[in-house]
Amino acid sequence: MVSSVVTETELWERLGKLPRVQLGNFPTPLEPLQRISKFLGVQIFIKRDDLTGLAFGGNKTRHLEFGLGQAIHDGCDVVVNGAAVQSNYCRQTAAACAKLGLKCALVLRRNPEIERLKIEPQGNLLLDYLFGADVRFIGPDEDLEEAKERVAEEYRAKGHKPFVIRHPDLSGGFGYLICLLELVEQCRQLGIKPTHIVHSSATPTQVGFVVGTKALGLDWQVLGVAPFCRNGVPERIAELSNLVAKKLNLPVQVSPEEINFTTEFAGEGYGVPTPEAIEAMKLMAQMEGIVLDPVYTAKAFAAIVAMARDGRLTSEHTVIFVHTGGTPALFAYQPALVQALGLTSG
Numbered sequence: 292m293v294s295s296v297v298t299e300t301e302l303w304e305r306l307g308k309l310p311r312v313q314l315g316n317f318p319t320p321l322e323p324l325q326r327i328s329k330f331l332g333v334q335i336f337i338k339r340d341d342l343t344g345l346a347f348g349g350n351k352t353r354h355l356e357f358g359l360g361q362a363i364h365d366g367c368d369v370v371v372n373g374a375a376v377q378s379n380y381c382r383q384t385a386a387a388c389a390k391l392g393l394k395c396a397l398v399l400r401r402n403p404e405i406e407r408l409k410i411e412p413q414g415n416l417l418l419d420y421l422f423g424a425d426v427r428f429i430g431p432d433e434d435l436e437e438a439k440e441r442v443a444e445e446y447r448a449k450g451h452k453p454f455v456i457r458h459p460d461l462s463g464g465f466g467y468l469i470c471l472l473e474l475v476e477q478c479r480q481l482g483i484k485p486t487h488i489v490h491s492s493a494t495p496t497q498v499g500f501v502v503g504t505k506a507l508g509l510d511w512q513v514l515g516v517a518p519f520c521r522n523g524v525p526e527r528i529a530e531l532s533n534l535v536a537k538k539l540n541l542p543v544q545v546s547p548e549e550i551n552f553t554t555e556f557a558g559e560g561y562g563v564p565t566p567e568a569i570e571a572m573k574l575m576a577q578m579e580g581i582v583l584d585p586v587y588t589a590k591a592f593a594a595i596v597a598m599a600r601d602g603r604l605t606s607e608h609t610v611i612f613v614h615t616g617g618t619p620a621l622f623a624y625q626p627a628l629v630q631a632l633g634l635t636s637g
């Protein structure tokens with residue numbers, strides 16, 4: 292056991308001082324995966340952040356409670372966000388803005404790997420339009436941050452006060468500190484002692500878990516599973532963790548060597564489902580009645596399946612799998628899934 296630098300109550304109090312807006316239903320459930328645990332021989336629980344309650348749910352609801360809390364605090368009337376065409380973040384941003392009466396502008400970058408996703412109004416993109424977002428597209432090689440700034444400037448010229456969501460910012464770290472505090476309480480109630488938290492990671496979500504476990508002195512191993520093959524992620528997670536800790540006045544120092552982040556299950560790259568991810572989706576659907584998404588959560592759960600099979604996870608372990616959402620993307624991946632599931636249309 293590592294020693295804690297803060298109590299749970301103190302951490303709640305410090306987080307409570309930050310600007311925040313209510314968007315989701317928390318705490319999300321923590322449930323046992325009974326049939327899969329038996330099948331894999333590892334005790335696995337699932338944290339249902341696919342059920343955060345905002346527009347099909349997902350981890351970005353937690354990020355946005357802090358991000359848009361800041362936007363409202365700053366008196367902004369337009370929110371500019373951007374990412375890939377099938378971005379879950381953008382879909383939830385559009386929904387949150389609708390709920391809060393803010394205008395939402397989205398800059399979506401075409402994904403070079405999946406041609407069909409270019410402009411097909413399906414899945415998350417269909418929902419962006421439904422929530423009334425001002426949707427713009429850029430090419431795969433264009434700079435997203437610059438494009439977001441151009442759109443913000445357009446709105447400024449029309450007399451608006453835009454709030455640009457930067458990637459990554461600290462909001463996801465704060466959001467996932469709250470998630471960790473929920474987990475600590477839920478594990479206490481269930482009488483379980485987790486050894487691992489496993490989740491899909493592109494940085495901010497893992498920041499919250501890393502800072503939280505360290506600050507509370509928990510010996511839970513946090514494993515972030517990459518949906519892509521990129522370098523420099525542990526460095527960024529450590530850097531952001533230190534900024535989050537500083538903002539909350541926590542004497543916590545994180546170095547890149549301490550970050551457990553793996554690209555082992557990313558396959559060919561972002562947005563390209565692997566055969567193991569498809570197997571994980573089928574397993575979760577057919578043994579637990581739970582939907583994973585093909586871009587993030589299926590690859591993360593495929594990591595648990597692989598580690599249970601090769602002995603990295605055993606009956607000695609208790610694993611929390613964090614379902615970070617993303618399920619609307621399932622429908623945008625219909626052609627890939629039809630093929631992978633061996634179905635024929637028509």
Ligand SMILES: Cc1ncc(COP(=O)(O)O)c(C=O)c1O
Pocket residue numbers: 349350378379380463491492493494495496497584587588615616617618
């Ligand atoms: C479903 C899903 N899971 C996980 C992630 C990774 O979250 P983060 O960027 O906070 O690490 C994302 C990011 O877009 C996501 O949409």
